Amino acid sequence: MASEDTPDHRPAGAPDAAAPRRGLLAVGPPGTPDWLVDAVRDGGATVVPVDRAEGLLWAHPDDPDGLGQVVAVHGDSLRWIQLPWAGIEPYVRVLDHDRLWTCGKGVYAEPVAELALTLALAGFRGLPTYLHDAPLTERGTIGRNLHGASIVIVGAGGITDSFLRLVAPFAPDTTVVRRRPEPHPAATRTVTLAELDEVLVDADLVVVACALTPATKGLFDASRLRRLRSDCWLVNVARGAHVVTDDLVDALREGSLGGAGLDVTDPEPLPVDHPLWSLPTCMITPHVGNTATMARPLLAERIRTNVDRWIRGEPLLGAVDVDAGY
Amino acid sequence: MASEDTPDHRPAGAPDAAAPRRGLLAVGPPGTPDWLVDAVRDGGATVVPVDRAEGLLWAHPDDPDGLGQVVAVHGDSLRWIQLPWAGIEPYVRVLDHDRLWTCGKGVYAEPVAELALTLALAGFRGLPTYLHDAPLTERGTIGRNLHGASIVIVGAGGITDSFLRLVAPFAPDTTVVRRRPEPHPAATRTVTLAELDEVLVDADLVVVACALTPATKGLFDASRLRRLRSDCWLVNVARGAHVVTDDLVDALREGSLGGAGLDVTDPEPLPVDHPLWSLPTCMITPHVGNTATMARPLLAERIRTNVDRWIRGEPLLGAVDVDAGY
Numbered sequence: 013m014a015s016e017d018t019p020d021h022r023p024a025g026a027p028d029a030a031a032p033r034r035g036l037l038a039v040g041p042p043g044t045p046d047w048l049v050d051a052v053r054d055g056g057a058t059v060v061p062v063d064r065a066e067g068l069l070w071a072h073p074d075d076p077d078g079l080g081q082v083v084a085v086h087g088d089s090l091r092w093i094q095l096p097w098a099g100i101e102p103y104v105r106v107l108d109h110d111r112l113w114t115c116g117k118g119v120y121a122e123p124v125a126e127l128a129l130t131l132a133l134a135g136f137r138g139l140p141t142y143l144h145d146a147p148l149t150e151r152g153t154i155g156r157n158l159h160g161a162s163i164v165i166v167g168a169g170g171i172t173d174s175f176l177r178l179v180a181p182f183a184p185d186t187t188v189v190r191r192r193p194e195p196h197p198a199a200t201r202t203v204t205l206a207e208l209d210e211v212l213v214d215a216d217l218v219v220v221a222c223a224l225t226p227a228t229k230g231l232f233d234a235s236r237l238r239r240l241r242s243d244c245w246l247v248n249v250a251r252g253a254h255v256v257t258d259d260l261v262d263a264l265r266e267g268s269l270g271g272a273g274l275d276v277t278d279p280e281p282l283p284v285d286h287p288l289w290s291l292p293t294c295m296i297t298p299h300v301g302n303t304a305t306m307a308r309p310l311l312a313e314r315i316r317t318n319v320d321r322w323i324r325g326e327p328l329l330g331a332v333d334v335d336a337g338y
Numbered sequence: 339m340a341s342e343d344t345p346d347h348r349p350a351g352a353p354d355a356a357a358p359r360r361g362l363l364a365v366g367p368p369g370t371p372d373w374l375v376d377a378v379r380d381g382g383a384t385v386v387p388v389d390r391a392e393g394l395l396w397a398h399p400d401d402p403d404g405l406g407q408v409v410a411v412h413g414d415s416l417r418w419i420q421l422p423w424a425g426i427e428p429y430v431r432v433l434d435h436d437r438l439w440t441c442g443k444g445v446y447a448e449p450v451a452e453l454a455l456t457l458a459l460a461g462f463r464g465l466p467t468y469l470h471d472a473p474l475t476e477r478g479t480i481g482r483n484l485h486g487a488s489i490v491i492v493g494a495g496g497i498t499d500s501f502l503r504l505v506a507p508f509a510p511d512t513t514v515v516r517r518r519p520e521p522h523p524a525a526t527r528t529v530t531l532a533e534l535d536e537v538l539v540d541a542d543l544v545v546v547a548c549a550l551t552p553a554t555k556g557l558f559d560a561s562r563l564r565r566l567r568s569d570c571w572l573v574n575v576a577r578g579a580h581v582v583t584d585d586l587v588d589a590l591r592e593g594s595l596g597g598a599g600l601d602v603t604d605p606e607p608l609p610v611d612h613p614l615w616s617l618p619t620c621m622i623t624p625h626v627g628n629t630a631t632m633a634r635p636l637l638a639e640r641i642r643t644n645v646d647r648w649i650r651g652e653p654l655l656g657a658v659d660v661d662a663g664y
Contacts, residue, residue, distance in 0.1 A: 123483050126508075130463045133456040142623045143469050155623075157449050157632045178507045182452075297468045297481075306483045 035323050038065035041078050045071070048096070051312040055319025067092035067322060069315060074102045087111070092328070094318055096311055104337040113332040119314045121170030124275075124301035128171070128219050128249045129178050131273025131295055133158055135245040136217075140271065140295050156243075158182045164189060164215040166208070166231070167222025168196050171249065175219060187211045191227070212239040217247065224251040234259040243270040249301050252278030257288065264291045275301045361649050364391035367404050371397070374422070377638040381645025393418035393648060395641060400428045413437070418648055421658075422637055430663040439658035445640045447496030450601075450627035454497070454545050454575045455504050457599025457621055459484055461571040462543075466597065466621050482569075484508045490515060490541040492534070492557070493548025494522050497575065501545060513537045517553070538565040543573065550577040560585040569596040575627050578604030583614065590617045601627045 037057040039049050048071050052059055062068060062082055068090050070079050083090065087110060095103060095115040107113055134140065138154035161184050165172050168190035176186060176198040188199040189211065195202040203211055205227060212218065218240065222228050232246065232255040240246065246269060248255055257278050263269050271293030281298060288294050318328045332338065363383040365375050374397050378385055388394060388408055394416050396405050409416065409432060417437050421429060424443040433439055460466065464480035487510050491498050494516035502512060502524040514525040515537065521528040529537055531553060538544065544566065548554050558572065558581040566572065572595060574581055583604050589595050597619030607624060614620050644654045658664065 122485055126459065126483055126485060127463055127481075130456075130459040130465065133452065134460050134465055137453055137456045137623070138626070139456065139460055139465065139621070139623070140469060142626075143466060143621060153629070155453075155626050155629060155632065157452055157635075159448055159452060160635065180507065181504045295465070295469060297463070297465070300464070300468075300481050303479070303481060306481065309483070309486060 033064075033066045034325075036060045036065050037067045037069065037319065037322075038062035039069045039071065040082060041070070041072050041075060044069075047308060047312060048315065051315040052319050054312075055316040056323050057319045062086050062090070065090065067094070069094045069096070071096055073097055076102050076106050079103065080106050083108070092322060094315065094328075095332075096315070100332065100338060107332065107334045107337065109334055112328065113334060114318060114328045114330045115332050115338075116311055116314060117330045117338070118170050119310045119330070120302045120307060121174045122310060123303070123306040124171045124221075124249050125174030125178055127275055127297065127301045128175050128221065128247050128273075131247045131249075131275070131297070132217050132219070132245060134295060135247070135271045135273050135293075136161075140292060144292060158184070158217070160184065161216040162214050163187070163217045163219065164208075164211050165199070165219045165221055166190075166205075166228070166254075167220070167250065168194075168202070169221065169223070171221040172196065172219075173198070175221065187215075190222075209236065209239055212236065213241070215240065215244050217245050220246070220248040220250045220254050222250055222254070224253055229253050230256050232256065232260070234262065237263040237269060240269045242268055245270045245273065247273040249275045252276040252280050261287050261291070264288075264293055267293075271295070273297075275299055359390075359392045360651075362386045362391050363393045363395065363645065363648075364388035365395045365397065366408060367396070367398050367401060370395075373634060373638060374641065377641040378645050380638075381642040382649050383645045388412050388416075391416065393420070395420045395422070397422055399423055402428050402432050405429065406432050409434070418654070420641065420644060420654075422641070426658065426664060433658065433660045433663065435660055438654065439660060440644060440654045440656045441658050441664075442637055442640060443656045443664070444496050445636045445656070446628045446633060447500045448636060449629070449632040450497045450547075450575050451500030451504055453601055453623065453627045454501050454547065454573050454599075457573045457575075457601070457623070458543050458545070458571060460621060461573070461597045461599050461619075462487075466618060470618060484510070484543070486510065487542040488540050489513070489543045489545065490534075490537050491525070491545045491547055492516075492531075492554070492580075493546070493576065494520075494528070495547065495549070497547040498522065498545075499524070501547065513541075516548075535562065535565055538562065539567070541566065541570050543571050546572070546574040546576045546580050548576055548580070550579055555579050556582050558582065558586070560588065563589040563595060566595045568594055571596045571599065573599040575601045578602040578606050587613050587617070590614075590619055593619075597621070599623075601625055 035057050037052055039052055039059055049059055052069055063086055070093055090111055092112045097115060098117040098120050100115045136156055136158050141154055159182050163184045164187045166189045168188050186199045188196040188202045189205060189208050191205055193204050237259055260272060273295045275297045276299055282288060321328050361383050363378055365378055365385055375385055378395055389412055396419055419437060419439050421441040423441060424446050426441045462482055462484050467480055485508050489510045490513045492515045494514050512525045514522040514528045515531060515534050517531060519530050563585055586598060599621045601623045602625055608614060647654050
């Protein structure tokens with residue numbers, strides 16, 4: 013077998029575009045869907061059994077034992093392993109420094125950012141009202157532009173990156189709120205969480221896109237919601253517990269904010285008889301920021317790109333920080 | 339009066355930034371809303387009675403006799419007249435070659451393009467279903483990305499310009515369909531109306547944004563709707579009569595297209611008992627592509643910009659082609 017005939021002892025992660033075996037990649041475990049195999053081929057690789065391969069796409073979301081066995085047997089020749097998922101917690105104990113590891117991080121932010129923009133536009137343009145009461149709604153009375161809006165985005169991760177890119181043509185004034193004071197390059201300004209209360213009062217739109225931590229749990233409680241203008245929309249595509257649900261119900265009932273677009277709720281799923289369902293200025297989607305259907309073409313694109321880069325000896329996208337475990 | 343003491347016989351439209359009276363502008367007729375007067379001042383002008391003014395903002399949407407009288411008396415000194423509206427049909431008989439005329443054309447395309455994107459995103463992401471049946475909808479089963487979509491846009495005017503700008507970050511494949519073969523600079527490709535049937539079959543999204551003419555009336559009839567893929571969304575922000583309503587009802591009932599987002603209908607308004615209202619894949623907004631609330635800040639911005647440019651002697655936006663009458 014090629015891998016035994018010509019063992020490859022170059023350091024892991026050192027690109028060498030001239031290597032003859034670079035284009036030989038394996039896909040596992042058995043049963044991996046065709047579209048993932050196709051993505052590897054579309055990137056320019058020849059799909060071969062793992063004993064002849066220099067790299068591996070491991071497509072199972074949660075089979076660290078299976079991958080561990082493959083690495084134990086063929087690890088000497090596998091110089092790159094691609095995991096398709098962004099959350100690779102199940103595989104942390106298999107990660108090592110003997111090869112390059114990549115994952116799907118960044119890929120899944122785009123659909124979530126799209127949904128955040130969808131909910132924002134739908135709210136601004138009055139869709140909840142029109143879809144419920146359209147025949148009876150007076151013409152021309154509802155809705156306003158997102159163009160030129162003041163937008164506060166809580167969090168500075170991949171969703172925020174994508175959202176700022178999608179919203180840029182609307183010429184908004186954007187404030188990113190994050191833990192560290194490091195400015196987000198695509199935002200009008202960046203402030204820390206300590207300044208959240210100050211920036212909320214001028215917002216037309218607030219997008220919650222941060223990780224759930226002790227510092228952000230219950231961030232939008234009654235006192236914070238009261239700081240929002242009565243025409244401000246709140247969009248949450250992060251985690252339900254960022255918002256105190258009962259306080260949001262009160263605020264929406266009082267009309268102290270314009271409305272809410274929620275892809276996540278607390279509790280989740282929301283009980284069928286929960287009051288949020290019946291509030292006319294609340295739009296709820298059931299955690300569909302990133303569905304399998306949406307992720308598939310984006311993931312295929314990422315894998316194609318990485319295979320192509322691997323063959324050319326270029327840096328790969330989504331490199332895992334092995335010590336950090338993500 | 340100043341206009342009689344120092345008659346100004348420079349050719350109309352010849353900018354001269356050094357002229358001392360350039361910053362003196364009038365606003366009429368009496369009763370013009372403050373925000374329009376403020377926009378003139380914000381542009382750097384001093385608002386003066388028309389007999390001392392070198393330029394005029396005429397803000398009434400339909401008072402050609404009033405404007406005609408002002409021009410008859412003060413026309414010698416009025417070197418620029420700004421009409422705020424894009425459709426200036428009522429004023430065609432007052433237009434002349436003795437001064438520069440500008441209007442609001444281009445200003446109103448942006449809100450309409452925003453609504454087109456709103457309806458497209460809402461359709462793609464399943465909002466009609468979620469807003470009606472959310473508590474009962476299975477998680478994660480509905481919705482797809484606009485990212486990378488194949489979009490056909492019928493028409494190549496201001497709405498299309500704005501829409502292409504707003505949708506660009508979604509990395510779409512865009513086909514503009516227009517009368518003349520002249521390529522739209524922001525589209526992936528441009529084809530003529532004769533090629534419409536060919537390009538429809540691959541579309542994820544069709545946006546109707548063209549003028550209503552004999553060539554486009556009933557453009558989307560049963561045979562054209564049948565060419566659309568069963569997951570394609572049709573968005574109409576132009577005129578209701580571009581689509582044959584009964585044929586659309588049939589297509590939506592059969593599920594032969596994904597859904598429709600309509601800001602315009604035929605008839606309009608749609609009767610309260612019309613079948614379109616009850617179709618779950620149809621979103622209808624009551625011709626709110628551009629409401630007064632939306633237009634106001636955009637129009638104020640246009641007027642500010644033009645006043646500033648006028649004072650600096652720079653070319654103005656929205657110059658009227660006097661012979662063409664628009």
